[in-house]
Amino acid sequence: MQMMIEDKPPLRLRLAAMGFDSVTLLALPAVLFVLALFVYPFIYGLILSVEPKDGAVWYTNYQAFFSDPFLYGTIGKTLRLAAPVTALCVVISIPIALRVRWMRHQRLLTTILVLPITLGTVLIAEGLLNYMGPQGWLNRTLITIGLISGPLQLVHNYWGAFLGLFISIFPFTFLLTLSYVTGIEPALEQAASTLGARPWARFRHILLPLLAQGLAVNFCLSFVQAFSVFPTAVLLGAPAGSTRVISIAAYTAAYEAYDYSLASTIAMIMAAVQLVVVAIILSSRGLLYRGPMGGAKG
Amino acid sequence: MDRNPLALRLWTTSIWVLVGFFIVNLLAMIASVVVNSFGTRWFNTWLPAGFTTKWYASAWLEFQLDDILIVTFQVVGAVVLLSGLLGVLGAYALARREFPGKRLVMLLILLPLLVPPITFGIPLATLLYQLGLGSSIAGVILANLVPTVPFVILVMIPFIEQIDPRVEAAARVFGASPRQLFVHVLVPMLAPGILAALLMVLVRTIAMFELTFFTAGPSSQTLVVALYYAVYAAGVRAGQSIDAMAVIYMATTLIWLLIALRFVNPTQLVTRVKKS
Known part of the structure; x- marks a missing residue:
């Protein structure tokens, strides 16, 4: 009997005490799924990228990418499109969200803004080709009211892709900003107002520091979408010129040249650039404010 | 001021x-x-010269929309069901248990939502082709599940945390098996959350372009990919015909959006569901 008491409890109980029991196992299918279809392909892509087609040295593909301006130039072109669009979306979304949070019929506005997210980038591209084309309603209106004399070239160039991307991403950014803004305790602003702070001072010293963390996350999530711009750049932009973005290069390598190794290399470089941008944004958010988000609530 | x-x-x-x-x-x-x-001929005027519905018939035939719609509904239906099953079970475990490595598991689940779909889409497509699943409907479904399973988990966790664990304890005391507990207690209580999460998955999957585009073959195209090819090759077919297809595409997504909006707040399509 003495022996029995000194024995450790059965493994099942010890695991249960740590939090592993039959309930925890319910997460197993989902975890295995993510491991099999996300982590494994990612690692597979990484390995594939260092195994060039003709059995050359491991870094051949990376060397090829960074020595060919047609390939490495796509990073700059993608950033030149994605960064300004994302920044513009975040900046414009702040004053609008600050105003809209006091609005009574918010639901109607948010429903209209959800439309572009639901329709997706392909439909927006097709719609804008009609709407902003040389014979489209936008140019006709601008000519009729006398702002311009001839139609503006708004599609099949950088600005076409820029506007298309803006329309696809702004609703997402705005709704995210709105959810952060409504999470701020209104009493903080009222207190500042009572103490004599003007609107700009209230924004600069109360709202902005509280929002900084949310805006950084918002920028990252919006940037993920802007950076992987593909249909917009092909259909609305100049896919052979100013909007030859990195996803076009990856697609061409995989489905036109059938060089999956190079395609995986481009995908990995894309992920790396994305991670660098996210790291820069998330590390700089601490410059403004460190502390709990959402203020006095919770 | x-x-x-x-x-x-x-x-x-x-x-x-x-x-x-x-x-x-x-x-x-x-x-x-x-x-x-709906226009007959539209050139250099504010509105088309006349109106007709003939483009819908021609788009339906030209683009074989009946096949494409069947594929779309198969893909979307399977993605909704599977991500619901995997996601709700996973969310339940993550909401109810604390265990070593939980933070790592959460990070693992967040990652597919934080990187552009193309970065894992291309290696995944290559892998699916090697497994013989390339350009099959099964491959398209698997690829689309990668972002939707984590999405359902993230949406469902706060819903599950809201439910008092004592309700489950009571059911156990009265002798409910784990299966009975799920079917008769948890699923009915979670129904609003599950419905909201799955409708959001539905709307997002119809519009999901990149992953479907990289994995689909000619016989496993969904509506959004078919629309992309039509716009890409514009000039081959009449513009009105392409727009007729675009309207059919809009109708399929907007119907579900309208249904979804009866159950969720539009902002929930983007942000996490609020607890209260």
Whole structure:
């Protein structure tokens, strides 16, 4: 009997005490799924990228990418499109969200803004080709009211892709900003107002520091979408010129040249650039404010 | 600005003008697609010369929309069911248990939502082709599940945390098996959350372009990929015919959006569901 008491409890109980029991196992299918279809392909892509087609040295593909301006130039072109669009979306979304949070019929506005997210980038591209084309309603209106004399070239160039991307991403950014803004305790602003702070001072010293963390996350999530711009750049932009973005290069390598190794290399470089941008944004958010988000609530 | 009401009013007005400008352009863009799809000939005028519905019939035949719609519904249906099953079970475990490595598991689940779909889409497509699943409907479904399973988990965790664990304990005391507990207690209580999460998955999957585009073959295209190819090869077919297809695509997504909006707040399509 003495022996029995000194024995450790059965493994099942010890695991249960740590939090592993039959309930925890319910997460197993989902975890295995993510491991099999996300982590494994990612690692597979990484390995594939260092195994060039003709059995050359491991870094051949990376060397090829960074020595060919047609390939490495796509990073700059993608950033030149994605960064300004994302920044513009975040900046414009702040004053609008600050105003809209006091609005009574918010639901109607948010429903209209959800439309572009639901329709997706392909439909927006097709719609804008009609709407902003040389014979489209936008140019006709601008000519009729006398702002311009001839139609503006708004599609099949950088600005076409820029506007298309803006329309696809702004609703997402705005709704995210709105959810952060409504999470701020209104009493903080009222207190500042009572103490004599003007609107700009209230924004600069109360709202902005509280929002900084949310805006950084918002920028990252919006940037993920802007950076992987593909249909917009092909259909609305100049896919052979100013909007030859990195996803076009990856697609061409995989489905036109059938060089999956190079395609995986481009995908990995894309992920790396994305991670660098996210790291820069998330590390700089601490410059403004460190502390709990959402203020006095919770 | 407090001392200067004019400046304040100007600022407010300019914000509303900006919002109005965005919405007017958005709606005009959608309207131009709809008008064009019904137009006979539209060149150099405000509106088409006449109206007709013939483009819908021709689009239906030209693009074999019956096949494409069947594939779309198969893919979307399977993605909704599977991500619901995997996601709700996973969310339940993560909401109810604390265990070593939980943070790592959460990070693992967040990652597919934080990197562009193309970065894992291309290696995944290569892998699926090697497994013989390339350009099959099964491959398209698997690829689309990668972002939706984590999405369902993230949406469902706060819903599950809301439910009092004592309800489950009571069910156990009365002898409910784990299966009975799920079917008769948890699923009915979680129904609003599950419905909201799955409708959001539905709407997002119909519009999901990149992953489907990389994995689909000619016989496993969904509507959004078919629309992309049609717009890409514009000039081969009449523009009105392409827009007729675009309107059919809009109808399939917007019907579900309208249904979804009965159960969820539009902002939930983007952000996490609020607890209260």
